[in-house]
Structure formats: structure tokens, C-alpha cells
Amino acid sequence: MSVSAASSRLPGTVAIGRRRVSVELKQFFRDRNSAVFNFAFPMVLLVIFGSVFGGQEVAPGISFAQYFVAGMIASGVLYTSFQNLAIAIPLEREDGTLKRLQGTPMPKASYFIGKAATVFVTYGAQVVILVAVGVAFYDIRLPSTALQWFTFLWASVLGLIACTLCGLAFSVVPKTGRGASAVVTPIVLVLQFTSGVFFVFTQLPQWMQVFSSLFPLKWLAQAMRSVFLPDSAAAGEVSGSWELGLCAGMLALWCVIGLVLALVFFRWTKQGTT
Amino acid sequence: MSVRDVRKSYGDLHALDGATFSIEMGECFALLGPNGAGKTTITEILEGYRRRDSGEAQVLGIDPARGDRVWRSQLGIVLQTDRDLGDLTVAEAVRHFAGYYPDPRDPDDVIDSVGLTSKRRSRNEKLSGGQRRRLDVALGLIGRPRVLFLDEPTTGFDPEARREFWTLIDGLKAEGTTILLTTHYLEEAQHLADRVAVISRGRVLACDTPDRLGGRERSSARVSWIEDGVRVETQTMSPTTVVLELAQRLGGDVPGLEVHRETLEDIYLSMLDDDRDEEAGESA
Ligand SMILES: Nc1ncnc2c1ncn2[C@@H]1O[C@H](COP(=O)(O)OP(=O)(O)O)[C@@H](O)[C@H]1O
Numbered sequence: 001m002s003v004s005a006a007s008s009r010l011p012g013t014v015a016i017g018r019r020r021v022s023v024e025l026k027q028f029f030r031d032r033n034s035a036v037f038n039f040a041f042p043m044v045l046l047v048i049f050g051s052v053f054g055g056q057e058v059a060p061g062i063s064f065a066q067y068f069v070a071g072m073i074a075s076g077v078l079y080t081s082f083q084n085l086a087i088a089i090p091l092e093r094e095d096g097t098l099k100r101l102q103g104t105p106m107p108k109a110s111y112f113i114g115k116a117a118t119v120f121v122t123y124g125a126q127v128v129i130l131v132a133v134g135v136a137f138y139d140i141r142l143p144s145t146a147l148q149w150f151t152f153l154w155a156s157v158l159g160l161i162a163c164t165l166c167g168l169a170f171s172v173v174p175k176t177g178r179g180a181s182a183v184v185t186p187i188v189l190v191l192q193f194t195s196g197v198f199f200v201f202t203q204l205p206q207w208m209q210v211f212s213s214l215f216p217l218k219w220l221a222q223a224m225r226s227v228f229l230p231d232s233a234a235a236g237e238v239s240g241s242w243e244l245g246l247c248a249g250m251l252a253l254w255c256v257i258g259l260v261l262a263l264v265f266f267r268w269t270k271q272g273t274t
Numbered sequence: 275m276s277v278r279d280v281r282k283s284y285g286d287l288h289a290l291d292g293a294t295f296s297i298e299m300g301e302c303f304a305l306l307g308p309n310g311a312g313k314t315t316i317t318e319i320l321e322g323y324r325r326r327d328s329g330e331a332q333v334l335g336i337d338p339a340r341g342d343r344v345w346r347s348q349l350g351i352v353l354q355t356d357r358d359l360g361d362l363t364v365a366e367a368v369r370h371f372a373g374y375y376p377d378p379r380d381p382d383d384v385i386d387s388v389g390l391t392s393k394r395r396s397r398n399e400k401l402s403g404g405q406r407r408r409l410d411v412a413l414g415l416i417g418r419p420r421v422l423f424l425d426e427p428t429t430g431f432d433p434e435a436r437r438e439f440w441t442l443i444d445g446l447k448a449e450g451t452t453i454l455l456t457t458h459y460l461e462e463a464q465h466l467a468d469r470v471a472v473i474s475r476g477r478v479l480a481c482d483t484p485d486r487l488g489g490r491e492r493s494s495a496r497v498s499w500i501e502d503g504v505r506v507e508t509q510t511m512s513p514t515t516v517v518l519e520l521a522q523r524l525g526g527d528v529p530g531l532e533v534h535r536e537t538l539e540d541i542y543l544s545m546l547d548d549d550r551d552e553e554a555g556e557s558a
């Protein structure tokens with residue numbers, strides 16, 4: 001077999017990427033851990049917060065449940081991309097998944113196609129579940145204008161890209177696969193507490209608001225509130241408006257930061273094994 | 275495929291201390307050595323996973339540190355340990371990887387050849403140790419590799435599974451696949467390999483066909499028999515001649531005749547012994 005004949009018949013990046021998507025999804029949905037983290041846990045949170053505080057109003061005519069659903073969907077971006085990848089990839093580095101792939105003719109890009117597609121699909125599923133529970137039990141209103149749907153789309157996409165890249169970069173931090181969730185979950189929780197997911201953002205101390213403004217979740221949650229709350233609620237934000245331009249800008253900035261971090265830090269192998 | 279004077283240290287541990295050998299196309303070559311000898315290190319340097327500190331290495335004419343996709347598509351790799359793919363079934367995993375290669379084998383044939391047909395719908399996490407190992411071998415074969423690396427492929431196999439595995443490898447040899455195999459089972463090296471390199475502490479102590487290893491074909495044999503009710507023995511370089519003479523002298527069947535040549539195992543163990551003595555000498 002001559003070299004050029006072999007290379008012309010090598011399956012392409014997209015063809016192998018498609019195969020990656022299909023096995024990644026199979027593995028994801030068959031794994032009990034990921035089902036719990038991505039679907040059961042957010043649903044339980046919504047039920048608990050919705051049942052305890054759902055009836056309270058954060059502004060005239062706006063229930064806490066409505067405010068909380070916006071925050072949980074923003075958190076969903078973080079769960080399905082950053083948290084998932086930063087927990088799953090250390091395990092893959094440990095159990096030989098990445099090493100096996102490295103030893104095959106798979107283009108590296110195909111692996112990332114598989115990961116990104118899994119992130120988008122699970123995010124979609126999670127949004128559907130949260131909204132369905134919210135509508136069924138807590139009287140959540142769906143976005144009503146085209147602008148709101150448009151904001152939902154760009155905020156989701158920018159947020160997923162930024163947090164996927166950050167998740168790839170952060171996957172080198174946990175030293176063991178088993179310890180990964182202990183490193184990653186607290187970070188997500190702290191961001192949720194400080195970014196206006198569990199509490200109304202304007203009621204947080206000033207320093208906490210400043211801290212969370214450095215990270216994407218605050219801006220994601222704010223954009224999602226513009227999607228799920230009526231326009232009148234903008235008056236209740238810190239600046240008295242949704243600041244959608246600033247939200248988009250901060251998320252885009254985090255896409256760039258995430259890309260740089262991923263390019264610099266992502267590793268296929270565990271340190272000290274080459 | 276060849277390595278010349280390859281060195282590799284982990285900190286101040288010299289895992290490879292100037293290893294040299296070369297493997298012809300179509301040959302089955304075994305690296306035989308105790309745990310920690312450096313077998314995995316050298317194998318993974320050839321597979322492109324690890325970097326050597328110095329020396330030359332070539333696989334299919336290419337430096338493994340610079341191998342590209344086309345090069346990789348011609349290799350089959352079975353690593354020493356793998357626990358991945360647990361949530362897929364045997365058939366799903368084999369089919370998936372078939373899609374990575376330009377000219378893969380038929381997934382069902384491969385599953386059959388490693389004896390996992392009855393398990394094709396089982397989740398991989400439910401496979402026993404030996405079955406899991408066979409899945410790894412199946413994934414190594416699926417791309418129809420020209421060069422196959424097997425790092426301790428039969429560790430944890432029962433004797434019957436090992437025999438079946440040997441038959442499988444014999445079949446691949448017949449098809450002309452070049453095979454690099456590591457093992458600490460002497461009989462495995464003896465059965466499968468065209469040539470064996472004995473390695474210890476990162477160096478090749480000897481490299482030859484199983485028959486000639488350590489000058490085995492040139493070593494003397496011990497012939498013993500019973501004459502006048504007592505066992506007599508003699509050490510000789512030409513045991514056949516001795517036996518013929520005996521048969522003539524004693525007229526027919528020689529009572530209690532035994533001819534003993536050093537086994538490969540005797541030679542292997544004495545090589546390792548010598549190497550250990552040398553190590554003790556070095557550190558003294
Ligand atoms: N990644 C590593 N880091 C440090 N030491 C290592 C590493 N890999 C192997 N070693 C050491 O190098 C030596 C050779 O190991 P290895 O190649 O795995 O031997 P074998 O496969 O023959 O058992 C051993 O002493 C082992 O402990």
C-alpha cells in the first residue's frame with residue numbers, strides 16, 4: 001500500500017467527528033453520574049427553590065420562580081459545558097480513553113467536535129426539562145418576543161463556547177479522575193451563589209457583585225433574565241437596564257480567554273507519562 | 275522497525291540504558307524481561323507516546339516522535355492497561371474504531387477471531403479481565419495494521435485462553451503482520467516469536483531466535499543411562515553420536531536413557547542472575 005493511496009482514503013475529520021458525536025452521546029446518556037449531575041440535580045434544585053420561595057415576588061408581578069428559572073438555565077450552560085468537561089476529561093485521561101485515541105489516526109479536531117456536540121445536545125435537553133417543570137408546577141411564562149428568543153440563542157451559544165473552552169483548559173487541574181468533581185463542583189457553586197442565581201443579584205453585597213462580574217455566569221444570568229422576565233423588570237437590575245451589549249461583550253471576551261487557556265493548557269496525557 | 279542506542283530516564287532512574295535492536299517486516303519479535311525491565315517504555319517510544327532522551331528510533335521508515343495520521347493508520351496498538359469504553363458494548367466499540375481507518379477489517383470477523391462473539395452485546399465494563407484484554411486486541415486489529423504492538427497481551431489469561439490467543443497471533447503472522455510483543459512468559463516468547471530480545475534494566479542482554487538464544491544450540495548436553503544397575507552420565511557436545519555408540523555397545527535399547535539440554539528457561543534465568551550480580555557489583 002503506497003502512502004499517498006492510504007492518505008487519500010483516510011476518513012476525514014468531519015466523518016470521524018460524526019462517529020465521535022454518536023459514541024460520546026451514547027456514553028453520556030448511559031453513565032449514571034452524568035444523568036444525575038445534568039438532569040436530576042438541576043431539576044431537584046428547581047423544585048426545592050420553587051417550592052420554598054417560588055411564591056415570593058422579586059418585583060411586582062414577578063415570582064422568584066421565574067427569576068430562578070432564568071438563573072438555572074444560565075447555570076445549565078455552566079453544568080453541561082464547564083462542569084461536565086472538567087470532570088469527564090480527567091477521567092478519560094486516567095482510564096486510557098485519550099491515550100487510545102492518540103494512538104489511532106483520529107484527527108484531534110474530531111475529538112473536540114464530539115465533545116462540543118455533546119455539550120450542545122445536553123444543554124438543549126436540560127433547558128427543555130427545566131422549562132417543562134417550571135411551566136407545569138411554577139407557572140413560568142415562556143419568552144414572548146422575537147428579541148427574547150434571539151437573546152436566548154446568542155447568550156446560550158456564546159456561553160457554551162466560552163465555558164466549553166474553559167472546561168477543556170480546566171481539565172488539567174484535577175490531579176485524579178475521582179477527585180475531579182470535588183475540585184470543579186465548588187467553583188460552580190460559588191459562581192452560582194455570587195452571580196444572582198440562588199439570590200437576587202441586587203441584594204448581594206457590593207464586593208460580591210464586583211467579584212462575579214469578572215466571570216461569565218453573572219452576564220449569562222442577566223441575559224437570561226431579559227429572556228424570561230418582562231421588560232419592566234429591567235428597572236430592578238443594578239444599572240436599571242439589561243445591558244445586553246455588555247453581556248454579549250463579556251461572553252465574547254470569555255470565548256477568547258477560554259480559547260487561549262485551552263490552547264495553552266489542554267493536555268492529552270497525564271503529566272509525567274511521556 | 276529499529277531502535278539504536280535509545281536512552282530514557284525518569285528523574286534519575288535510567289529506564290532505558292542504550293537499547294538497540296531491529297525488527298524485519300513480517301517478523302514476530304518478543305521483548306522478554308522481568309517487571310520494570312523497560313519493555314513498556316521502549317514499546318511506547320516506538321508507538322509515539324513517549325519521548326526518548328537520545329538515540330535513534332524508526333517504525334515503517336518514520337521517527338515515531340514525528341508520526342502523522344497516515345503512519346498511525348498502519349499501526350495497531352494494544353496498551354498494557356486500558357479501562358476505557360466501559361459504557362459501550364463490544365460490537366459498538368469495535369465498529370466505532372473501524373471507522374477511523376482507510377481499510378478496516380470486518381468488525382464481526384474481528385470480534386469472532388478474538389472469541390467474543392457471544393459477548394458482542396455486553397457492556398465492556400461487564401467483561402472479565404481476559405475478555406477485556408481480547409477486546410483490546412480486537413481494537414488493535416481492526417485497522418488491518420502492518421505493524422502490531424502487543425504489550426503483555428495475555429497477562430491474566432487462563433492457559434486455554436492463552437492457547438487460543440497464540441492461534442490468533444499465528445494467523446496474523448501468516449498474513450505477514452509485523453508484530454512486537456512484550457511478555458514475561460518465557461513459553462509465550464518461545465512459542466510465538468521468530469526472535470527474542472531479553473531485556474533487563476533497560477538494556478538488551480541477548481537477541482536471537484529462541485533456539486539459538488544465549489548460545490543454546492552450541493551448549494553441551496548431558497546424556498545419562500543405566501549400566502550394570504547404576505546411573506552413568508556424561509557431558510558432551512555431540513549427544514547423538516554418544517547415543518548411537520551406546521546403542522551399539524549395549525545392543526539395542528539403552529536402559530533409562532535421558533538426554534538433557536539447557537532449556538530456554540535455564541538460559542533466561544542465568545542471564546538475569548548474571549545481570550543482577552553485575553548490578554550488585556555496580557552499586558557496591
Ligand atoms: N512514567 C514513569 N515515570 C517514572 N518512572 C517510570 C515511568 N514509567 C516507567 N517507569 C519506571 O521505569 C522502569 C521501566 O518501566 P517499564 O517500561 O514500565 O517496564 P516493564 O514494562 O518492562 O515492566 C520501571 O522501573 C518503572 O518503575
Ligand SMILES: [Mg+2]
Nearest residue numbers: 313314315354
Ligand atoms: Mg510493562
